[in-house]
Amino acid sequence: MPPDNRSAPEPFAFSLRVYYEDTDTAGVVYYANYLRYLERGRTEWLRALGIEQARLARETGLVFAVRSLAIEYLKPARLDDPLAVLTQLDAVGRAQVTLKQWIERGGETLVEASVRIACLDVKKMKPAALPAEIGKRMSLNPH
């Protein structure tokens, strides 16, 4: 996607396949299901940084929650398509993170999104500071 990001690091890539469950009667992937793909991509990006969300929630009571999202649907994906979800760090704040994410099929961009994620205390559902170690890992491995 971002052809102007010449100096940007390589995005993190996660591969998946389109199954029946993802499609709708128009013959394409249902629009909400791309958000499931994007979330899988973010989860695997975090895992690649050594962050398991189930463990994070258990040990610190912290979860990541999407605060806002803007998404462009450029071309539809279809049953059996092999897709790649690309994730790239845009900005790290005190209690939130902004990511660029896009989905490709054979090098062609199908969907582009900008996603703002907050760190939350799951008990209170209130913003919480991103643990320093996590912010550091993201910045050092910005993908």
Add this chain to the structure above:
Amino acid sequence: MPPDNRSAPEPFAFSLRVYYEDTDTAGVVYYANYLRYLERGRTEWLRALGIEQARLARETGLVFAVRSLAIEYLKPARLDDPLAVLTQLDAVGRAQVTLKQWIERGGETLVEASVRIACLDVKKMKPAALPAEIGKRMSLNPH
């Protein structure tokens, strides 16, 4: 459905509509999504008995969980179809409940299921006795 249940009480009926999200690229409702419909039917049956599951979980730590399910797919539902989910008590045990459920479109049965549900302590994820009051309400209003 059950033509032999002559003496059975009226089943509990819940109406819903098929949306794009429910369908797949074969042009019909995706097979797993009928289980979502059945669960909505059970939830509204419980609500009609005065049982709100969110409150039940909060106040007693109890949740209902499906232990087993047998389902026949007779005819497909399609986009925009108005459906009715029918629920009928089959048996109430100490810690579990068996239900007959079926889904109709204009009087025609599309799907038939038998569902066994256990009462669980959500913290331990272990079987727990059904509260007496709930068992009583189910038996007195068997639908």
Add this chain to the structure above:
Amino acid sequence: MPPDNRSAPEPFAFSLRVYYEDTDTAGVVYYANYLRYLERGRTEWLRALGIEQARLARETGLVFAVRSLAIEYLKPARLDDPLAVLTQLDAVGRAQVTLKQWIERGGETLVEASVRIACLDVKKMKPAALPAEIGKRMSLNPH
């Protein structure tokens, strides 16, 4: 929501309930599932205008597809919450429509979205002019 839309017509309201299927292990509605709610709201808005999408597809080969979406997640919805999806026409173009949509619980806005929808020829998956009759109905009943 939009406090500045004083002269705007009443939005179209569609009511729904949060079920287990909609929630996730963080205890709230999963972020992609609000898009399912928005789509149900749009479908019922179209139905109130006399437009059945399944029939439209069958008779004209036309479908509506989301081209872009911006969404803010303000507060989480939870199991058993009764929600209202509000839909308001923003603009009608030759081959696309822009809508404001938001989701409320008891008058409190949980989610706000702006959605751009295109009219597509489903066989070619290419933009098609919105049928004049449909554009007229939308403009006369802008909700």
Add this chain to the structure above:
Amino acid sequence: MPPDNRSAPEPFAFSLRVYYEDTDTAGVVYYANYLRYLERGRTEWLRALGIEQARLARETGLVFAVRSLAIEYLKPARLDDPLAVLTQLDAVGRAQVTLKQWIERGGETLVEASVRIACLDVKKMKPAALPAEIGKRMSLNPH
């Protein structure tokens, strides 16, 4: 699972991960979502036999549809769990196929299912004979 199937061939194994989208507010995988996992397992089993369902539908008008299913939920899966979906041919008929499927986490069986699948002419939604080549491939590679 099936400890008595001593002479049975090795089941076909497909690995997946539990994401937020799969879980519900009880902290476990939502019961309908195991059917999505089973369907992914069947799709990959077919792909391993050289059968791509999207191509099959396009070239022959044939789809596979679940006619009945019996499932036991033994233990819950949770966020981040790595799971294996196991698929084993039970019987091949003229127009339908029966499979045993189960889901494991680290060798422990969480879910067991028996699934009957019919070959359908997607236009008429009527049973159709399984193409001889496909029946042969299944029988020779019964997994």
